[in-house]
Amino acid sequence: MIIACILVIFPLCLTLAAFTDLLTMTIPNRVSVILIGAFIVVAPFAGLDIGQIGLHVLAAIAVFAVCFCLFALNVMGGGDAKLLTASAIWFGLNVSLVAFLVYVSIFGGILTLAVLFLRKQENTILASGIPVPALLLTAKKIPYGVAIALGGFAAYPSSPLMQAAFAQLS
Structure with a gap:
């Protein structure tokens, strides 16, 4: 049951x-x-001790602190900051968190360029009838949740919880 939770909850939430x-x-x-709630429930059953769980919480706090500053500077949206923080707790304070953040940055850059290109082609897209979400063309924001999800998918196999799940399956 715990392995199923590890395999399903994080990817499903990121997809949503x-x-x-x-x-x-x-x-x-x-x-x-x-x-956050699922991590707190699943982590002890996955074999993480209180010290390891503490490092995961510390990772989330560190990411939240940076995201809060970016939000205060109006560089990042509140939902993106919360999702990045909640995702960070699943990676912990280790190399998998760094990989996650690097992937999010890479996918975020690609996403931003793609959205800016689409917005520049708005008239052509609308005239051709290509189904593109209207807010993607008209909003002044970038849907960074997409980049966070893609970064999470790319880094998740190296996360401590996935490693624990793989170990239990072996």
């Missing part, structure tokens, strides 16, 4: 966040709450 951000430019708070 990515699609809602793409279509509505918002990320539901419940996604971040579920990610």
